[in-house]
Amino acid sequence: MTQSATPDIAAGRLRPDEIAANFEDIKPPLDRKKALIESSRCYFCHDAPCIEACPTSIDIPNFVRMINTGNTLGAAEKILEANILGGMCARVCPTEILCEDKCVRNTSEDKPVSIGMLQRYAVDDLMEKGRYPFTRRAPTGKRVAVVGGGPAGLSCAHRLAMLGHDVTIFDAKSKLGGLNEYGIAAYKTVNNFAQAEVDFVLFIGGISVKTDQVLGRDITLDQLRRDFNAVFLGLGLSGVNALGLEGEEQLSGVMDAVGYIADLRQSPDKARLKVGRKIVVIGGGNTAIDISVQTKKLGAEDVTLVYRRAPENMGATWHEQEFAQVNGVKIKHWARPVRLIGQNGAVKEVEFERTALDDRGRLIGTGETFSILCDQVFKAIGQKFVKDPVNGKAQESLDLVDGKIAVNEDMKTSLANVWAGGDCVTSGIDLTVQSVEDGKVAAHAIDRTLRGAK
Amino acid sequence: MADLRTNFVGIKSPNPFWLASAPPTDKEFNVVRAFKAGWGGVVWKTLGEDPPVVNVSSRYGALHSADQRMIGFNNIELITDRPLDINLREIKQVKRDWPDRAVVVSLMVPCTEDAWKSILPHVEETGADAIELNFGCPHGMSERGMGSAVGQVPEYVGMVAKWCKQHTRMPVIVKLTPNITDIRKPARAAKEGGADAVSLINTINSITSIDLDIMAPTPTVDGKGTHGGYCGPAVKPIAMHMVADIARDKDTFGLPISAIGGIANWRDAAEFISLSAGTVQVCTAAMHYGFKIVDDMISGLGNWMDEKGYATIEDFRGKAVPNVTDWQFLNINYKSIAQIDQDKCIKCGLCHIACEDTSHQSIAKLNGGGKRRYEVIEAECVGCNLCAHVCPVPDCITMVSVETGKPYLNWTQDPRNPMRKAAE
Numbered sequence: 001m002t003q004s005a006t007p008d009i010a011a012g013r014l015r016p017d018e019i020a021a022n023f024e025d026i027k028p029p030l031d032r033k034k035a036l037i038e039s040s041r042c043y044f045c046h047d048a049p050c051i052e053a054c055p056t057s058i059d060i061p062n063f064v065r066m067i068n069t070g071n072t073l074g075a076a077e078k079i080l081e082a083n084i085l086g087g088m089c090a091r092v093c094p095t096e097i098l099c100e101d102k103c104v105r106n107t108s109e110d111k112p113v114s115i116g117m118l119q120r121y122a123v124d125d126l127m128e129k130g131r132y133p134f135t136r137r138a139p140t141g142k143r144v145a146v147v148g149g150g151p152a153g154l155s156c157a158h159r160l161a162m163l164g165h166d167v168t169i170f171d172a173k174s175k176l177g178g179l180n181e182y183g184i185a186a187y188k189t190v191n192n193f194a195q196a197e198v199d200f201v202l203f204i205g206g207i208s209v210k211t212d213q214v215l216g217r218d219i220t221l222d223q224l225r226r227d228f229n230a231v232f233l234g235l236g237l238s239g240v241n242a243l244g245l246e247g248e249e250q251l252s253g254v255m256d257a258v259g260y261i262a263d264l265r266q267s268p269d270k271a272r273l274k275v276g277r278k279i280v281v282i283g284g285g286n287t288a289i290d291i292s293v294q295t296k297k298l299g300a301e302d303v304t305l306v307y308r309r310a311p312e313n314m315g316a317t318w319h320e321q322e323f324a325q326v327n328g329v330k331i332k333h334w335a336r337p338v339r340l341i342g343q344n345g346a347v348k349e350v351e352f353e354r355t356a357l358d359d360r361g362r363l364i365g366t367g368e369t370f371s372i373l374c375d376q377v378f379k380a381i382g383q384k385f386v387k388d389p390v391n392g393k394a395q396e397s398l399d400l401v402d403g404k405i406a407v408n409e410d411m412k413t414s415l416a417n418v419w420a421g422g423d424c425v426t427s428g429i430d431l432t433v434q435s436v437e438d439g440k441v442a443a444h445a446i447d448r449t450l451r452g453a454k
Numbered sequence: 455m456a457d458l459r460t461n462f463v464g465i466k467s468p469n470p471f472w473l474a475s476a477p478p479t480d481k482e483f484n485v486v487r488a489f490k491a492g493w494g495g496v497v498w499k500t501l502g503e504d505p506p507v508v509n510v511s512s513r514y515g516a517l518h519s520a521d522q523r524m525i526g527f528n529n530i531e532l533i534t535d536r537p538l539d540i541n542l543r544e545i546k547q548v549k550r551d552w553p554d555r556a557v558v559v560s561l562m563v564p565c566t567e568d569a570w571k572s573i574l575p576h577v578e579e580t581g582a583d584a585i586e587l588n589f590g591c592p593h594g595m596s597e598r599g600m601g602s603a604v605g606q607v608p609e610y611v612g613m614v615a616k617w618c619k620q621h622t623r624m625p626v627i628v629k630l631t632p633n634i635t636d637i638r639k640p641a642r643a644a645k646e647g648g649a650d651a652v653s654l655i656n657t658i659n660s661i662t663s664i665d666l667d668i669m670a671p672t673p674t675v676d677g678k679g680t681h682g683g684y685c686g687p688a689v690k691p692i693a694m695h696m697v698a699d700i701a702r703d704k705d706t707f708g709l710p711i712s713a714i715g716g717i718a719n720w721r722d723a724a725e726f727i728s729l730s731a732g733t734v735q736v737c738t739a740a741m742h743y744g745f746k747i748v749d750d751m752i753s754g755l756g757n758w759m760d761e762k763g764y765a766t767i768e769d770f771r772g773k774a775v776p777n778v779t780d781w782q783f784l785n786i787n788y789k790s791i792a793q794i795d796q797d798k799c800i801k802c803g804l805c806h807i808a809c810e811d812t813s814h815q816s817i818a819k820l821n822g823g824g825k826r827r828y829e830v831i832e833a834e835c836v837g838c839n840l841c842a843h844v845c846p847v848p849d850c851i852t853m854v855s856v857e858t859g860k861p862y863l864n865w866t867q868d869p870r871n872p873m874r875k876a877a878e
Binding site: 033036037039040043044045046047048049068104105107108 | 519520521522798800802803804806819826846847
């Protein structure tokens with residue numbers, strides 16, 4: 001192929017069957033035999049360290065033992081009562097830094113029990129059998145608005161419905177699920193699992209759903225606070241950080257990774273997605289890994305992920321970094337972008353400056369530069385909370401800390417009947433499993449408050 | 455290399471590893487494969503009178519460990535279902551082709567002198583080394599007055615042994631059933647009847663599992679099940695106790711024993727030999743893994759003997775018998791306590807919870823600040839061993855002797871014993 005003056009961005013770089021194969025489940029589920037062998041490896045530790053490492057405190061040894069005795073439904077119930085999105089968490093949790101990192105099997109043999117895979121085995125089994133282990137308590141007559149149908153909102157809504165309250169979920173998108181639906185890499189949640197899980201959550205009843213409702217446009221916090229007994233905000237992070245470089249907005253081919261991933265997740269035919277031949281990804285978190293690997297799997301030839309610090313400083317775990325490398329992504333550390341070079345309105349090159357730490361441990365540029373040719377540049381340098389929809393014209397403003405909603409340990413905000421959780425608050429870590437916990441904690445706090453208020 | 459040859463009541467074999475009377479020894483094809491693999495001998499699957507018995511389908515049940523290995527095994531198969539003359543012809547051929555291997559023939563016929571008297575010459579004619587009287591089979595045959603129906607009545611055991619000794623020059627081994635309260639009774643009867651040796655244990659009455667879908671025991675034959683004979687690793691402790699009981703009984707002391715029951719490797723064999731067994735018989739392990747397991751048995755036993763300085767089997771045979779005693783003679787003043795090797799500990803907490811929930815509250819949990827640590831409270835530890843057994847790490851928890859400064863004192867001497875015999 002001759003070198004084109006225009007950027008080489010095209011659909012169908014691979015055959016449809018190749019793309020389909022590339023986007024198959026990266027970790028195929030355990031079958032019964034494997035689940036029995038793997039579950040038999042659990043020692044059933046007392047006060048197990050894996051439980052302590054789980055943000056939702058799933059009783060892991062207990063559910064693993066239940067799998068081993070053939071009580072898979074009991075295992076799934078145990079998981080789901082602690083974490084209603086246990087199916088998704090089993091797929092996307094970085095278990096290598098959570099439960100599996102703390103497994104005592106690491107000490108003697110460097111091979112933890114595959115807790116995540118076992119969790120998936122149990123929850124998938126329950127969902128496939130169509131069993132529903134939850135019932136609603138007597139109706140309280142209280143109404144709660146949940147804004148945002150992502151992991152935090154779904155978790156909160158489910159627990160509130162279980163406790164007898166009536167819930168309405170408002171979501172800006174046309175589907176619930178939040179990042180589960182729009183953000184997670186496709187090969188981690190195949191077969192439309194995110195929507196299956198949303199259906200599973202809603203099956204409890206007592207939850208009505210209003211989609212395409214944008215806070216600040218279609219609904220306002222003031223109005224929700226008037227119309228409902230309580231409000232939970234699971235807004236996520238709708239803003240993306242910018243590089244702050246000239247041409248970032250003007251040059252075509254410079255894109256937000258989250259937007260591209262969302263399109264990829266919603267695309268009915270991935271072979272029609274356009275992808276560059278040469279890709280540069282800037283960032284160090286899971287989004288950077290996900291966009292790198294997914295563009296590679298769409299057929300990009302060279303994908304280079306550039307991060308300004310050391311491997312251990314990356315938000316992506318060592319496991320995720322290895323995964324990217326195994327999939328042919330080149331990771332370059334210690335460099336930051338300093339210039340976007342365009343041609344005919346399209347990006348064609350990114351100039352990077354090498355970085356280092358100075359005597360006081362601060363990141364500095366060394367002055368030495370290099371460039372990478374590219375057809376597309378993906379920005380994956382973090383997302384931010386956008387406060388205008390909640391605080392824009394509100395009578396009372398929410399307190400923020402570090403640009404996110406401030407909450408106490410009950411996930412209560414500074415406003416009287418407003419709770420919040422998930423990525424939009426300052427608690428914990430930016431993980432699905434943490435968001436589920438936030439929603440659960442908030443639901444119980446809301447329940448206590450509503451019952452106390454008669 | 456240690457000399458593994460054995461001479462058991464005149465039956466010579468290159469090693470003490472025999473295959474027990476069971477499916478692996480039902481015909482020439484299997485036995486030849488076993489001999490090629492290196493087995494020292496076989497006890498041919500039990501012969502009976504013609505017409506041969508008829509077997510059912512299916513025949514086996516099993517208890518599995520968590521990793522799907524059989525730790526217990528059960529069968530409802532009867533004695534050989536092949537005509538007597540075919541078996542006799544094959545036995546003769548095998549013995550002729552493999553003269554250095556032990557070929558013992560298991561027998562079971564109705565409990566009359568004529569029945570035994572008439573089959574013995576046919577067996578003798580094959581050149582087999584000995585006969586083993588199957589008084590143990592606990593299923594099927596016992597309903598017909600044979601097998602364990604005989605073995606459970608010491609008088610019958612002695613009587614049949616006596617008939618056999620009268621009507622054959624071959625050594626007579628009596629195979630005992632464990633489905634009895636006191637194993638010493640039939641062993642004494644066998645000895646009194648003139649038996650040259652006993653072999654034990656035969657299988658234990660058992661139902662391995664119930665199929666909860668069809669509500670029937672396994673193995674299931676057209677919706678019904680029956681008790682079978684239990685064997686495999688799970689029965690080894692029971693077999694060891696019975697072997698030891700016979701080995702240290704004053705009436706049967708010195709009676710040659712061919713040990714059977716859960717023997718799967720050289721270590722199991724060494725343990726039985728230390729309890730005085732002259733040979734060991736294997737079935738389940740071979741049925742599980744095939745005949746090749748004898749490789750490890752031969753090399754493992756030889757290497758262990760070399761390490762210990764035992765030149766022959768006789769050098770350590772029965773060495774553990776003097777240390778098997780009655781509870782009343784154990785030293786009440788001896789004390790041991792658990793010791794946790796903190797470097798090996800993986801912080802699973804199993805020792806703590808076992809002790810805390812079910813024993814003596816003598817392992818402290820010192821967790822905090824992101825650290826997990828378990829420590830023995832020595833003053834509370836009674837040395838029961840539970841922690842060491844639940845610990846998943848080999849040699850992490852060991853029992854260490856504690857010097858008490860007190861002399862040996864057993865229960866018969868202990869002042870706290872109200873039944874104590876007054877000192878002279």
